[in-house]
Amino acid sequence: MNYKDSSIGGFLKKYAILLVLIALIIFFCVRAPGFTTLGNLFNIARQVSTMGIAAVGCMFVLLIGGIDLSIGSLVAFINIVCAVFLARLKLNIPTAVIICLLLAVGIGALIGVLVTKLHIPPFIATLAFMSILSGVALTICKGLPISGFPTAFKILGQGYVGIVPVPVIIMIVVFAIGAFILNKTIYGRYFYAIGGNEEAARLSGIKVQRIKIAIYALSSLFAAIAAILLLSRLNSGSPQTGDGFEFNVITACVVGGVSISGGSGRISGVIIGVLIMGVLSAGLIMINVNEFIQMIIKGIILCIAVGVDYAQKNSKKRKILTNQTA
Amino acid sequence: MSETILELKDVTKVYPGVVALNSVSIHVRRGEVHALVGENGAGKSTLIKTVSGAIEPTDGTIIVDGKEFRSMTPSLSKENGIGVIYQELNLVEELSVVDNIFLGEYILNGIVLDRGKMQKKARDLFEKLNIKIDPNALICDLSVGYKQMVVIAKAVSQNTKILIMDEPSAALTTSESEAMFQLIATLKKSGVTIVYISHRLEELFQIADRATVLRDGNYIDTVDIDKTNKAELVKLMIGRDLDETYPERSEPQTEEVILDIRHLCGNGLRDVSLQVKKGEVLGLGGLIGSGRTELAEILFGAAKKDSGQIIFKGQESHVKCPTDAIDQKIALIPEDRKLHGALLHLPIDENITMPILKRISRFSVINRGLEKQTVDKYISALRIKTPSVTQLVKNLSGGNQQKVVLAKWLSTDPDLIIFDEPTRGIDVGAKHEIYQIINDLVAEGKTLIMISSEMPELIGMADRIVVLSEGRVTGELKREEFDQEKILKFASTIDDSENNDVAENKERLQ
Structure with missing residues (x-):
């Protein structure tokens, strides 16, 4: 995937976020001794794994020019549903997990149908589901945490393969799948085509509506995987699990260079975006910046990232315009 | 006060590879209706854009009421009393007529809008112009003809001395056009100068005093309307040898019908029937909005038909989306x-x-x-x-x-290729290459439907031409019958069956 932006500006942008990541790591190394220990790095990787997994789905949605605000609530919903399956209904682990994933796919597809068939703007459709799913989660658990899972369930969120945490491995697999879909399959091409110019994509014979529905379903599927890993890690189902999750995921994508207006973005960028968010969270805690201040900092970062994206788009547009009319 | 209100002196506009305007000079007299005619690409739009300030001329001078300008800006043009009405009517559909007229130029009473005063001014204005529209009606409830009048009234309310109208009648029915012509006459009486662009030559003889003809970016002539006729205008507009610029192609051999369209309705089409033979280039002529592009959209599955049959390669075709069309080996090279x-x-x-x-x-x-x-x-x-x-x-x-x-x-x-304006916006050399490609495709046995607003291109490339107007087939010409005037005549054939709608609209609004 060497074409997304071959200009010098694109080159700089691509490496700019990498430089930001390196600068952050150096900063925290100096300010917080112990930041670069192997243990801490794996800890960060495990922390970001759920965000990374959901970010791939979120990136797909952004690529086609949509947005998914329901990710956080879906995490809360699946978290509670899976907890109920395991602790109350005593389903075995694979059954519970598979039903949860199918449920998520169904919800995502429903959002996709609302967006494509009923023409509800994605912002509104997913905002509605943000409220609906939270409400359902809270209703099921009556606002209380659920615990008491089989011990084997811990492996998903807390286990290791060698020295690598299981969630990190799952994240790497998801990133690999995402990269494969985007770079090797016809669907990746379709995503970029739809995001850049939906009507031209339709006139090229792409079944735009089907692709869009599938993408919202995928976004929910990846978020559900994250939800199950979170449940396993915390060993307790809580309706608060997904609070602010969609914010972190969307910010990671946008910081990683995925355009909020669709049609451009790369998996490598998203990986770096996720790492930047993870390093920031972990590092800020280590230098004693509390969570409230962190929220302020992350909000500012989101604005900067989107501002940079639009500034670049506009300067490009201006260039095209002047080329045409000069 | 001099006789000339607007003068263009040696105005040139060069785009990369194209000279859109080549040292054009025009005098517009105070209080006249001055028509601007020419084929697509003749430079009419570029010319008015230099006057409205939308683009900057490469060279030349624009003189408005004695004041010389090297170039205009939209605000400068407005300050000097120039108003432009484009084909797309710039109105806010959800707002009322009054709100649209005073949009951006609200009359205030302290910090609040003075609705009473605005309404009174709007009523006075409508009375003066003899427009019968309720100022409180919402724009979205008005027909196109009335919307057009609101746009004109808006321009007049801003002390416009020179009103430039770019194909104002293109989307209007006959009676709506008539109403607009009356409005133009009223405006003229009140001293407004009008520059009028239209493809419908007949109407110029009804409203214009003089007409300036442009061709390929060059000024050709300015004629008094009552001393000319339609044939002469067309000759001035075309004025070049047609056949030389198009590569030779042998006649199609077969009589086999590959595409048979029967009574097609929907997407703006009203009972279109036509046949396309295998290996021919069928030209579709007509004005913008006549149904050519709309027909292509239906054939390609980009729009839905309401009724009618499409028989492709001997079988009824049920193309529901572009994917189906691709599977059936139909391709559309779109206009835009x-x-x-x-x-x-x-x-x-x-x-x-x-x-x-x-x-x-x-x-x-x-x-x-x-x-x-x-x-x-x-x-x-x-x-x-x-x-x-x-x-x-x-x-x-x-x-x-x-x-x-x-x-x-x-x-x-594909077996059937639909070209919608295949050479729009590309330079002469590339055009020629595209024509050669079209001929090569025909030689390979492909069937082509070519939509073109460029008359010479249509005549030069097609084996047969079907002309559409207002969603209907109004004429068909074999190669030996090709003639620009005939095509223009078919293309501007107007159907009057819609007058009833307008009358209803009038009643509702009064």
Whole structure:
């Protein structure tokens, strides 16, 4: 995937976020001794794994020019549903997990149908589901945490393969799948085509509506995987699990260079975006910046990232315009 | 006060590779209705854009009421009493007539809007112009004709001395046009100068005093309307030898009908029936909005038909979406290359293979080798000039972009290719190449439908021409009958059956 932006500006942008990541790591190394220990790095990787997994789905949605605000609530919903399956209904682990994933796919597809068939703007459709799913989660658990899972369930969120945490491995697999879909399959091409110019994509014979529905379903599927890993890690189902999750995921994508207006973005960028968010969270805690201040900092970062994206788009547009009319 | 209110002196506008205006000089007299005529691409729009300030001329002077300008800006043009009415009416549909007229120029009472005063001013204005519209009606409830009047009234309310109208009658029915002509007459009486652009030559004889003819960016002549006739105007507009610029092609051999359209309605079409023979180039003539593009959209599955039958290759075709059309080997090269044809943000190779990805992939994984072969084949066959296949399409010239779109559709191996304005916005050399490609395709046995607003192109390239007007077939010409005047006449055939709608509208509004 060497074409997304071959200009010098694109080159700089691509490496700019990498430089930001390196600068952050150096900063925290100096300010917080112990930041670069192997243990801490794996800890960060495990922390970001759920965000990374959901970010791939979120990136797909952004690529086609949509947005998914329901990710956080879906995490809360699946978290509670899976907890109920395991602790109350005593389903075995694979059954519970598979039903949860199918449920998520169904919800995502429903959002996709609302967006494509009923023409509800994605912002509104997913905002509605943000409220609906939270409400359902809270209703099921009556606002209380659920615990008491089989011990084997811990492996998903807390286990290791060698020295690598299981969630990190799952994240790497998801990133690999995402990269494969985007770079090797016809669907990746379709995503970029739809995001850049939906009507031209339709006139090229792409079944735009089907692709869009599938993408919202995928976004929910990846978020559900994250939800199950979170449940396993915390060993307790809580309706608060997904609070602010969609914010972190969307910010990671946008910081990683995925355009909020669709049609451009790369998996490598998203990986770096996720790492930047993870390093920031972990590092800020280590230098004693509390969570409230962190929220302020992350909000500012989101604005900067989107501002940079639009500034670049506009300067490009201006260039095209002047080329045409000069 | 001098007799000339608007003068253009040696105005030139050069775009890369194209001279849109070549040292054009025009005098518009105070209080006259001055028509501007010419074929598409003659430079009419460019000319008015220099006056309205939308573009800056490369050279020349614009003199408005004695004041000289090297170039205009939109605000400068407005300050000097120039108002422009474009084909797309710039109105806010959800707001009332009054709100639209005073949009941006609200009358205030302290910090709040003075609605009473605005309404009174609007009523006075309408009375003066003899317009019968309720100022409180919402724009979205008005017919196109009334919307047009609101736009004109708005321009007049801003002390416009020179009103430029770009094809104001294009979307109007006959009676709506008549009402507009009366309004123009009223305006003229009150001293407003009008510059009027239209393709409907008949109406010029009804409203204009003089007409200036442009052709290929050059000033040709200015004539008094009562001393000329339609034939003379057409001659001035065309004025060139047609046949030389088009490559030779042998006549189609077969009589086999590949596409049979029966009583097609919907998407603006009203009972269209026509046949296309295998291996011919059928030209579709007509004005913008006459139903040509709309027909193409239905054939390609980009729009739905309401009723009627399409028989393609002997079987009834049920194309519901572009994907079906591609499967049935129908291709559409759309009118708007940048919006519908090319995916500008993607590279050349991905554009070309977009419709055939399924054919060159296995389990959805793209076979890059096969893809490269396909892309290379069309890049060399169509002589697309690019340093690399990964070049983004937006960085290519218009002609090369069009070739990429062509390559994209040829890769689907279509039997029927619909070209909607195949050479719009590309330079002469590339045009010629496209014509040659069209001939090569015919030689390969492909069938073509070519929509073109450029009369010479239609006559030069088609084997047969069907002319549409207002969603109906109004004429058909064989090669030996080709004649610009005949086509123009068919294209401006107007159907009066809609007058009732207008009358109803009037009643509702009063």
